Amino acid sequence: MEFHALSSHVDKEIVSSFKIVWDHLGRSGAWWTGPQRIAIAQHIRNSAPRPMWDKPPSIETLPDELVGELTIFERGVVERVTVEPSSIDIGAYQHILERMGEDKYAELAAIVSQVVPIDHLHDALGIEREELPEAVEGPITMERPKGLVTNIGFLPTLPAEGLPHVAVALSLSLADNARRMLLVRSMYSGQTFDQMIWTHRSLSRPQVELVAARTSALNECFY
Amino acid sequence: MLLSLSSAAVEVETDLNSIKGHASSIEGIPAAKELVDFTDSVHRLDDTLTSTRTRLTEAIGTEGMVDAAIISSVFRSLNITADSSGIRIDDDWETTAAALASETGAQEYRTLENSPNVKSIIGQHK
Numbered sequence: 065m066e067f068h069a070l071s072s073h074v075d076k077e078i079v080s081s082f083k084i085v086w087d088h089l090g091r092s093g094a095w096w097t098g099p100q101r102i103a104i105a106q107h108i109r110n111s112a113p114r115p116m117w118d119k120p121p122s123i124e125t126l127p128d129e130l131v132g133e134l135t136i137f138e139r140g141v142v143e144r145v146t147v148e149p150s151s152i153d154i155g156a157y158q159h160i161l162e163r164m165g166e167d168k169y170a171e172l173a174a175i176v177s178q179v180v181p182i183d184h185l186h187d188a189l190g191i192e193r194e195e196l197p198e199a200v201e202g203p204i205t206m207e208r209p210k211g212l213v214t215n216i217g218f219l220p221t222l223p224a225e226g227l228p229h230v231a232v233a234l235s236l237s238l239a240d241n242a243r244r245m246l247l248v249r250s251m252y253s254g255q256t257f258d259q260m261i262w263t264h265r266s267l268s269r270p271q272v273e274l275v276a277a278r279t280s281a282l283n284e285c286f287y
Numbered sequence: 288m289l290l291s292l293s294s295a296a297v298e299v300e301t302d303l304n305s306i307k308g309h310a311s312s313i314e315g316i317p318a319a320k321e322l323v324d325f326t327d328s329v330h331r332l333d334d335t336l337t338s339t340r341t342r343l344t345e346a347i348g349t350e351g352m353v354d355a356a357i358i359s360s361v362f363r364s365l366n367i368t369a370d371s372s373g374i375r376i377d378d379d380w381e382t383t384a385a386a387l388a389s390e391t392g393a394q395e396y397r398t399l400e401n402s403p404n405v406k407s408i409i410g411q412h413k
Contacts (some may be wrong), residue, residue, distance in 0.1 A: 217374070219372050229374040244364070268317070271318070276358055
């Protein structure tokens with residue numbers, strides 16, 4: 065059974081959301097094939113923060129030479145999103161746009177946003193990570209949502225319509241963004257987000273927000 | 288922002304310097320120091336993790352420690368989402384974000400560039 069070790073520590077809703085992510089991870093997405101998505105996931109796992117004296121080369125210098133399923137440039141973008149997302153400024157984004165395109169970038173970032181919290185939770189609890197799923201061959205869907213707007217971030221998104229911007233940030237990659245939000249709901253916001261006093265978790269709301277704010281400070285995420 | 292609001296809801300005064308990890312300023316939130324230490328260890332995934340996990344568990348129990356691990360993990364994901372996509376602060380939160388930025392040190396983050404209105408408000412109050 066998937067996530068067997070984790071299931072004795074966290075509630076069923078979280079495990080269910082993890083299983084949904086894992087079930088779709090190896091299947092072709094809108095713009096990346098199943099094998100490419102697994103290669104992205106593997107490279108997420110290979111990416112770790114580097115010491116100050118070993119900074120990664122600028123992505124502008126990385127070649128389009130293919131290594132396995134991904135180019136060296138694509139692997140560089142995976143690493144950057146995984147360990148240094150706060151360094152992605154408009155210049156870096158425009159370079160990514162020229163060489164990868166916004167659709168593939170949105171899906172790549174959405175994959176990182178799904179795999180990282182699952183692995184991170186295992187690591188935080190000292191549990192062995194779940195094996196990545198098998199890649200499944202099949203055509204990409206080339207899905208691109210309609211009604212996109214461009215006033216929320218670098219990427220086009222669905223309109224926020226009362227939702228926080230972070231909820232729609234990667235909605236250009238519709239299906240992966242939806243799965244990402246399943247994780248957010250099961251792990252954080254649930255049904256009672258607007259209430260300032262929580263009693264349904266082990267931590268109080270102020271304790272939750274302390275951990276959340278400290279994590280964001282460590283990642284230098286202004287949002 | 289939610290740290291301020293939720294603390295106020297339970298009538299706890301919280302020094303927002305706590306998110307910068309200054310232990311002496313974390314009062315009013317039970318096990319705040321243990322939570323921050325554990326969060327830092329989880330971020331680094333270094334050899335302090337076992338001991339900070341143990342201390343947090345002793346302070347608030349296993350379920351509390353697991354809850355903290357869950358929050359740290361999902362917020363790493365949210366940070367990646369926000370920064371990789373360059374989203375700006377929501378309109379309703381701009382003024383509050385600008386006000387809190389100096390208390391938390393967040394005005395030094397490069398990612399403030401993604402929220403030009405907030406940056407402008409901060410600049411007006413310098």
